[in-house]
Amino acid sequence: MQTLRRGGLFFYDGRTRAQGFGPEVKRRIMLGTYVLSAGYYDAYYLKAQQVRTLIRRDYEQAFERVDAVVMPTTPTPAFKLGERVDDPLQMYLGDIFTVSANLAGLPAISIPCGFTAGGLPIGWQFIGRMFDEAMILRIADAYERDTDWKREPPL
Secondary structure, eight states, X not given: OOEEEETTEEEEOTTTTTTTOOHHHHHHHHHXXXXXXXXXXXXXXXXXXXXXXXXXXXXXXXXTTOSEEEEESSSSOOOOTTTTTTOHHHHHHTTHXXXXXXXXXXXXXXXXXXXXXXXXXXXXXXXXXXTOHHHHHHHHHHHHHHOOGGGSOOO
């Protein structure tokens, strides 16, 4: 990205701003910008903040009983590169299990946990309490030390 300096201030050259972003990332940036625009702030953003609070409360209740929440990283096995780029809904659905940790501001890590019968990789994620990244890293490290999934390449 090219940086221009004028009078002590730095400006980014707009011609290079989009380099490195694929169509899906650009689509998500545009969607976020749209939702935060003046006419839609109350309708979407404030409602999303309320939902975020509910998600955070649900996790807090779970962490009263457990140290970490474990779930699949995605609802389906990996798909071929470029396979779903023309179907934004399928791309968003692939993120469905990771979104709650992001919305609640919780640390999470995704690691390999096996393969489908067809040899496609499967991952799962550990989600922990806010600011407890160390616990999540210890759990992931212990799992990876006790398994060999990380060494097996997909078919």
